[in-house]
Amino acid sequence: MALSFLIDFRGEVAALSAALIWAIASVIYIGIGRQLSPLVLNFVKGLIAIVLLILTLLLKGGLLPQISLTAVGLLFLSGVVGIGFGDTAYFEALNCLGARRALVLESVAPPLAAVMALVFLQERLAVGAWAGIALTIVGVTWVIIERTQGTLQPQSHRWRGTAFGLLAALGQASGAVLSRAALAGTTIDPLWSSLIRLVAGGLVLVIWLLLQRRTVQDLKPLRSPRFLLLLTVTAFASTYLAIWLQQISLKYTAAGIAQALSATSPLFVIPLAIALGEKVSLRAIVGVLVAIIGIWLLFS
Template sequence: MTDFKGELAALCAAFLWAVSSLVYGRLGQRISPLELNLLKGTVAIALLIFTLLLSRDFLPAITPTALSLLLLSGVVGIGLGDTAFFTALNCLGARRALLMETLAPPITAILALIFLQEELSILAWCGILLTVLGVAWVVTEKVPSSSGPTHLLRGIGFGMLAAIALASGAVLSRAVFATTNISSLWAALLRLSGGVLILLPWLWLRQKQSRSQLETLPSIPVIGSIFFAAFAGTYLGIWLQQTAIKFTAAGIALTLTNTSPLFVLPLAVCLGERVSLRASLGVVIALSGIAVLFYLR
C-alpha cells in the first residue's frame, strides 16, 4: 500500500523553507546575514541536541576523516552557503533567491560527475539546461520595485555562490553517508556545528575591521521570529527532508523539496507582492529541469 509519506514530507519541507525564507528576508532588514546565520544555527543546534537526548541517540563510532568531512560540509554548505543565501535574500527577495537555489541540484550532479565519476545521460544535461534557463528568465526580469542593477548583480552573484556552496556541502555529506552508519540527526548536528564554528571568527574579524559592536540586543519580536524560522526552516526542514529520503527515492525527494518557489508565489501575493506571468513561467521551467534531471536521467 502506497501512503506517499515521503512525498508529503518533502512537500512539507519545501513549504516550511518557503515560509522561513520570507521571515529571514524581513529579518535581513535588521540583522546582517552573518549574524542571522549564526543565530539561526545556534537555535537549531540546541533543538537538535535536545532531540538527541530525548531519543537517546548516541554518536556511533566514526573515523576522523568522516568527522572532518561532515564538519567541512557544514563550513561550506551552512557557514558560507547560508550566509550567501541570506545576502541574496536581501538583494533579490525570497522569490528570486529561492529560485537561484534551484541551481544547487544540477550543480550537485556536475560535482558528482567530476569527483565521484557519476555519469549523466543526455536527458540529465537537458535538465541542467532547463533549470539554468528558468533561473535566468526570472532573475533578469525588470521589477519596478527592485533596488536597481547593482543590487540585482550582487544578488545573482551571492545566489550563485550559495548554490555552489550548498551543492559542495551536499556532495561532502553524501560521501560520509556512503561509508558510515551515522544517523541523519547526528550528521545534521555536526554539519551545523561546523557551520556555526566558522562563523564565530568570521564575525569577530568583521567587527574588528569595522570597529563596531552590536549596539543593542535584538527585540523580543525579532528573537521570536528568528526562533520560528530556525525551528521551521532548519530543524523541522532537516527532519522532514531525511524522512522524505527514507520513504521515497532520493531523486523524487530532492525534486519535491526544491518546489519552495511554487509556495513562495502565493505567499508573496498574500504579502502584497505582484507576481508576473514571466516569474511564474520561470519557476515552471526551472522545476521542469529539475524533474528531468532526477526522474529521467
C-alpha cells in the first residue's frame, strides 16, 4: 500500500522532500552568503551540481537522450529565468531580509504558477486543489510571520529585499511552468531536465559575472577546505538533489500543486525548533495545522 501511494503521488512526495531539503539549506546559505556574493554563490553551487549530474548520467548510461528541440528550448529558458535570475534574486533577498521573511515572499510563487499554467498550458485544477493551495500558503505564511518577530533590518534593506523576493517568486513560478510544459506527457528524464536548466542558469551567471568584472578575490573564501566542503555538501542537497526532486514533481503533478508543496519549507523548521528546545507559540502550531489540511486536500 505504501509503495502504491508513493507511485500514485510521486510528484507530491518529491515536492515535499525538496521543501524539507530547502528548509535546512536556506539556514546554511545565510552563513555562506556572508562570505560569497549572491552571484558567485549561485554560480559555484550550480557548477558543483552540474558536475554531480553529469557523473550520475554517466553512471546510468543515459548521456545522449532523445529530446526534442522544443523541450530543450523550454527547459533552457526555464533555467535562465528560474535559476539564473530567480535564484540570484532569492539569495539577495536572503541577505537583506533573512530566511523567514524571504520565504514569506516566496509564497507568492505557487498561486502565480497555478494561474500561469492555467493561462499558458490550459492546466485546470479542481476546486479542492485551489482550496488546498490557498490553505497551504496561508498556513505557511502564518507560521513564517509568527516566527519573524524581532529586530527589523534597515528600511532600505527591507525595500531592496522585498523587491528581490518578488522577482525571485516571479522567476521561480515562470521557471516551473516552463519546465512543466517540457516535462508533462513526455519521456524526458528529470535528471536531464535538471542538467539543462542548471547549464542555462550557469551561462547567464557567467555573463553576469563578466559584466560585473568580478575578480579572483571574490573566490577567496573557497580556498578554505572547510568552507568548500560545507558548500559542496549543501549544493549536493539543495541544488543537485532538490532540483532533481523538483523536476520529478513538475513531471508528475500540476505546476501550482508542485509549487505549493515545494513552498512548505518553513513547516519543517517547527519540529526542528521544538527538538532544539525553542519555544514555539500556539499560533505557529495552528498555522502548521492549517497548512497540513491544505496539503491533505492536494493529496486528495
